[in-house]
Amino acid sequence: GNSVTQMEGPVTLSEEAFLTINCTYTATGYPSLFWYVQYPGEGLQLLLKATKADDKGSNKGFEATYRKETTSFHLEKGSVQVSDSAVYFCALSNTGGFKTIFGAGTRLFVKA
Amino acid sequence: GAGVSQTPSNKVTEKGKYVELRCDPISGHTALYWYRQSLGQGPEFLIYFQGTGAADDSGLPNDRFFAVRPEGSVSTLKIQRTERGDSAVYLCASSLKGGEGEAFFGQGTRLTVV
Numbered sequence: 001g002n003s004v005t006q007m008e009g010p011v012t013l014s015e016e017a018f019l020t021i022n023c024t025y026t027a028t029g030y031p032s033l034f035w036y037v038q039y040p041g042e043g044l045q046l047l048l049k050a051t052k053a054d055d056k057g058s059n060k061g062f063e064a065t066y067r068k069e070t071t072s073f074h075l076e077k078g079s080v081q082v083s084d085s086a087v088y089f090c091a092l093s094n095t096g097g098f099k100t101i102f103g104a105g106t107r108l109f110v111k112a
Numbered sequence: 113g114a115g116v117s118q119t120p121s122n123k124v125t126e127k128g129k130y131v132e133l134r135c136d137p138i139s140g141h142t143a144l145y146w147y148r149q150s151l152g153q154g155p156e157f158l159i160y161f162q163g164t165g166a167a168d169d170s171g172l173p174n175d176r177f178f179a180v181r182p183e184g185s186v187s188t189l190k191i192q193r194t195e196r197g198d199s200a201v202y203l204c205a206s207s208l209k210g211g212e213g214e215a216f217f218g219q220g221t222r223l224t225v226v
């Protein structure tokens with residue numbers, strides 16, 4: 001069945017450091033891929049998405065590229081801020097589907 | 113309302129009791145989803161409503177769990193004979209239409225079964 005695997009946390013970085021959170025997936029067909037973020041005390045929010053191979057999703061300085069050949073969707077940001085401290089979830093959904101499969105989440109701490 | 117509203121935000125109940133968790137989706141959103149998030153895990157799909165009907169309830173773990181959405185807006189997740197393993201955060205999300213557009217999540221109900 002479909003599944004998502006993402007790197008375990010927590011990840012601790014200093015402000016302005018480069019961030020990578022790895023995500024790989026297993027799926028039939030051609031799923032859409034997502035990154036969600038959960039800030040402390042808030043609900044899950046969609047951060048970015050990509051719907052087909054080689055698409056790049058981007059938002060708030062974060063980006064991720066849909067790599068079908070490596071079944072990956074790694075999240076990157078060139079310079080993190082303290083305000084980026086949150087839990088990040090990689091997820092997939094089959095085309096036209098509604099049942100989103102989430103990874104276990106990666107907690108990011110950014111120190112000033 | 114402005115976002116997806118879930119009540120209560122916290123619920124503590126005794127093993128064997130019945131609980132109801134409420135979700136008030138964004139006005140006009142026809143699709144509604146329930147997820148369960150255990151500690152240290154990502155959300156796990158439970159059920160999806162398109163309008164009033166449950167289009168997919170394949171994620172409900174057993175027949176103690178049931179959800180309704182009688183008028184196509186507010187939904188209630190019902191858990192009978194609660195067990196300690198039911199303790200989790202129950203998340204609700206809604207979107208304009210199932211399978212399309214962004215799903216907006218509520219802050220969840222933290223259920224603790226003691």
